[in-house]
Amino acid sequence: MTEGFLVFIEQRNGQIRKASLEALSEAYRLSEKVGGNVTALIVGKDVKALAGNLPKYHPHKVLVADSGDLANYSTEGYAAALAEGIKAVAPKYVFAANTSMSKDLLPRVAARLDAPCVSDVTDFELDGKNLLPKRPQYSGKAYTVYEFNSDLAFMTLRPNVFAAQESSNNVNCPIEDVQVSTGDIRAKVTETHAAAGNKIELSEASIIVSGGRGIKGPENWPVLQSLCDELGAALGASRAVVDAGWIDHQHQVGQTGKTVSPQLYIACGISGAIQHLAGMNSSKVIVAINNNPEAEIFKHATYGIVGDCLEVVPKLTDALKQMHANG
Numbered sequence: 001m002t003e004g005f006l007v008f009i010e011q012r013n014g015q016i017r018k019a020s021l022e023a024l025s026e027a028y029r030l031s032e033k034v035g036g037n038v039t040a041l042i043v044g045k046d047v048k049a050l051a052g053n054l055p056k057y058h059p060h061k062v063l064v065a066d067s068g069d070l071a072n073y074s075t076e077g078y079a080a081a082l083a084e085g086i087k088a089v090a091p092k093y094v095f096a097a098n099t100s101m102s103k104d105l106l107p108r109v110a111a112r113l114d115a116p117c118v119s120d121v122t123d124f125e126l127d128g129k130n131l132l133p134k135r136p137q138y139s140g141k142a143y144t145v146y147e148f149n150s151d152l153a154f155m156t157l158r159p160n161v162f163a164a165q166e167s168s169n170n171v172n173c174p175i176e177d178v179q180v181s182t183g184d185i186r187a188k189v190t191e192t193h194a195a196a197g198n199k200i201e202l203s204e205a206s207i208i209v210s211g212g213r214g215i216k217g218p219e220n221w222p223v224l225q226s227l228c229d230e231l232g233a234a235l236g237a238s239r240a241v242v243d244a245g246w247i248d249h250q251h252q253v254g255q256t257g258k259t260v261s262p263q264l265y266i267a268c269g270i271s272g273a274i275q276h277l278a279g280m281n282s283s284k285v286i287v288a289i290n291n292n293p294e295a296e297i298f299k300h301a302t303y304g305i306v307g308d309c310l311e312v313v314p315k316l317t318d319a320l321k322q323m324h325a326n327g
């Protein structure tokens with residue numbers, strides 16, 4: 001009988017993803033209800049020091065798969081590492097953040113082990129000691145609650161939905177190595193070139209300022225970027241402006257872009273099409289700036305400002321600048 005949780009901790013360039021810490025914290029909270037231990041697994045090269053940051057998120061154990069061959073993400077290498085982690089602790093549930101990496105990795109390992117995989121989980125229900133993950137369907141119009149008929153199940157958790165819960169006390173737990181046979185990796189990433197873009201990863205940002213066709217043209221991105229700089233926000237976009245070539249696809253929010261769930265989402269000149277809403281309607285506070293009082297986005301917004309976003313946004317930026325200058 002399998003028991004407990006294994007949480008895959010994603011790191012890139014020596015930085016642990018915040019969304020992985022959220023998944024780890026949620027595993028801990030759920031383990032208090034359904035029982036079982038929580039193990040964190042971190043994979044990469046020279047990641048032992050990073051592993052030392054994990055005990056304060058309450059795992060019972062941390063596993064480290066450290067190898068030069070795992071320096072860059074490769075599906076085969078990381079799948080081998082995750083499979084070793086599963087072999088070591090025989091968990092009932094495998095968690096990861098719903099990121100590009102995990103969306104590649106978890107279904108592969110799940111298929112290999114003939115186990116189910118549910119992605120983009122936003123909530124959990126309980127059936128006794130069993131977890132029933134819940135995820136949005138049809139662009140958030142409906143929810144599906146899943147019941148597993150297996151001893152092992154994989155889930156990716158939507159970033160910014162579950163709170164990362166760090167202990168203020170000095171917490172310790174065993175940190176152990178797992179050996180991974182990396183000889184079978186047929187495709188290796190030898191170099192990566194990051195595209196210029198957001199300093200803050202869109203799917204993990206607490207604040208997003210997004211622009212749509214209402215910003216009139218790509219020459220007006222600096223207007224939104226100044227507001228982003230004042231707020232420490234990431235810059236998002238609707239598909240209309242991505243398709244028009246005004247900005248790179250990595251900024252796109254929505255059904256065919258990124259799903260985001262920030263504390264604050266400011267939609268500037270965005271109409272509120274269902275496909276856009278699908279990517280951001282779980283934001284905690286939505287502010288819409290649109291010159292059409294009938295725009296659909298206002299039906300979903302917490303606060304609405306009817307006006308020209310190219311006039312309203314600079315005023316907001318100036319007000320924030322003033323506020324920051326006054327301490």
Ligand SMILES: Cc1cc2nc3c(=O)[nH]c(=O)nc-3n(C[C@H](O)[C@H](O)[C@H](O)COP(=O)(O)OP(=O)(O)OC[C@H]3O[C@@H](n4cnc5c(N)ncnc54)[C@H](O)[C@@H]3O)c2cc1C
Binds near residue numbers: 212213237256272
């Ligand atoms: C299969 C499929 C997948 C899709 N996936 C996505 C997706 O992932 N993400 C996405 O965003 N869309 C997606 N779309 C496209 C979506 O249907 C809309 O076409 C798109 O979201 C519209 O972008 P927009 O709001 O920027 O433009 P528009 O719909 O043209 O809206 C512009 C808005 O700006 C307002 N406006 C104009 N001037 C100003 C001004 N000066 N100040 C303030 N407001 C102003 C207008 O009143 C209007 O409401 C998808 C469509 C399909 C069919």
